[in-house]
Amino acid sequence: MMMMNMMIVSFVMFILGNMIFVSKHKHLLVVLLSLEFIVLSIFFLMLIYFIMVDYDMYMLMVFLVFSVCEGALGLSILISMIRTHGNDYFQSFNLL
Template identity: 65%
Template sequence: MLVYFLISVVFLSLFSFCLNRKHLLSLLLSLEFIALSLFGLIVLKFSYYNYESFFLMVFLTFAVCEGSLGLSILVSMVRTHGNDYFSSFNVLW
C-alpha cells in the first residue's frame, strides 16, 4: 500500500514538474520532491530484499548536490535578472 502511494507521489510530482514552467523555484521544489519520493521507494525496496544501505547514502549525496546546484543557479539568476521567471530570461543574450 505504501509503495502505491509513493509511486503515485512520483507521478504527481512529475506532472507538476511538467506543468510549472514559469518559476525556477517551483521547478526546483518539484525536483526535490521527486528525489525524496524515489528515496522512499528505494528504502522500501532495499529493506524488502535486505540489501546493503551504502547505495542510499550515494543517492542522498547526489540529491543534495542537485539541490545545491539548483539553488546556486536560482541565486545567480535572481541577482542578474531580479526574479526567477523564465520569460524574463533571454537565452540568446
C-alpha cells in the first residue's frame, strides 16, 4: 500500500514537471529546474520499481550519473547565454 502511494506521488511529480516544462516561461532557469524535477520523479519511479522486483540498484547509479551530466550541460548553456546576451529571457534573442 505504501509503495502505491509513493508511485502515485511520483506520477503526480512527473505530470507537474511536464506541465511546467510545456507552459510558456520566459526564463531558461525555470525550464531547467522543471527538467531536473522530471528527472527526480523518474528516479523515484525507478527506485520504487527496482525495490518491488528486487533488482540490483546499479542502474540507478548510472541514471544519476547521466542526470548530473544533463544538469551540468544545462547550467553551462545557461551561463554561456547569460554571458552573450546579458540575461536568460527567451524573448531577448533570436533562435534562427
